[in-house]
Amino acid sequence: MLKFYKYQGTGNDFVMIDNRDLKFPKKDVSLVNLLCDRKFGVGADGLILLEQAEGYDFRMVYYNADGNESTMCGNGGRCIVAFAKHLGVIKEECCFIAVDGEHKARIDEDNLVSLQMIDVDQVLVEKKYSFLNTGSPHHVQVVRELDRYNVYAKGKGIRESDLYAPEGTNVNFVEQEGPNRFRIRTYERGVEDETLSCGTGATAVAIAMYEQGKADSTTIAIEVEGGDLMISFSKEGDKYQNVYLTGSATFVFEGGFNI
Numbered sequence: 001m002l003k004f005y006k007y008q009g010t011g012n013d014f015v016m017i018d019n020r021d022l023k024f025p026k027k028d029v030s031l032v033n034l035l036c037d038r039k040f041g042v043g044a045d046g047l048i049l050l051e052q053a054e055g056y057d058f059r060m061v062y063y064n065a066d067g068n069e070s071t072m073c074g075n076g077g078r079c080i081v082a083f084a085k086h087l088g089v090i091k092e093e094c095c096f097i098a099v100d101g102e103h104k105a106r107i108d109e110d111n112l113v114s115l116q117m118i119d120v121d122q123v124l125v126e127k128k129y130s131f132l133n134t135g136s137p138h139h140v141q142v143v144r145e146l147d148r149y150n151v152y153a154k155g156k157g158i159r160e161s162d163l164y165a166p167e168g169t170n171v172n173f174v175e176q177e178g179p180n181r182f183r184i185r186t187y188e189r190g191v192e193d194e195t196l197s198c199g200t201g202a203t204a205v206a207i208a209m210y211e212q213g214k215a216d217s218t219t220i221a222i223e224v225e226g227g228d229l230m231i232s233f234s235k236e237g238d239k240y241q242n243v244y245l246t247g248s249a250t251f252v253f254e255g256g257f258n259i
């Protein structure tokens with residue numbers, strides 16, 4: 001029986017597994033895909049392993065719902081901090097290692113997690129879109145009437161376009177809600193659908209909007225379908241640093257899965 005925990009961060013949901021004993025079959029793409037399946041498995045946008053790592057509080061290994069290991073997940077990063085606290089691996093502060101490098105994080109008594117993201121020194125700004133990597137690749141496009149926008153069809157088209165082949169990209173559609181406040185909807189690579197939230201996506205949108213002059217504060221509020229996120233950063237020359245993604249990370253349930 002495989003013991004699992006389910007967490008969600010602003011509606012981006014994850015199966016969490018304590019793999020400090022290294023017993024999880026990490027190359028089993030179909031098993032990860034099955035665990036994330038919403039009809040035949042537990043159901044999640046991704047699966048995350050917590051492992052031991054020398055010099056760090058823990059290691060985060062992230063898989064998309066399609067079963068493949070992928071690049072950084074910001075909401076997953078916030079959720080694994082809450083999971084590590086639940087397991088007694090950390091207290092309020094930690095430093096962990098993920099696929100894109102080291103991350104510092106802080107969790108408060110209400111499970112609000114502030115996670116440091118990687119520095120960003122390249123933001124491509126084109127007339128109709130921006131592209132940047134915040135741990136995962138993100139296309140950012142401002143649209144009108146976001147509520148009525150066909151995020152699935154348009155997002156899938158951009159994700160699969162020659163522009164981003166062969167790796168593909170995540171795709172964020174944005175509408176400005178007020179000064180330094182934006183609402184976004186995201187099509188996620190590896191889930192191959194719209195998700196309720198994407199942390200690296202929200203971070204990418206905040207930086208892209210600042211870079212384009214649509215925001216003038218280094219603290220930006222991002223409304224996602226599943227809740228609210230806050231992104232803060234500083235800019236030194238062309239480099240965005242001290243980038244922090246803040247939002248809630250919530251335990252949902254735990255159980256055992258027959259494998």
Ligand SMILES: N[C@@H](CCC[C@H](N)C(=O)O)C(=O)O
Nearest residue numbers: 070073074075136198199200
């Ligand atoms: N949900 C994520 C992003 C996860 C990675 C993405 N699907 C990819 O493969 O690029 C987040 O919260 O950042």
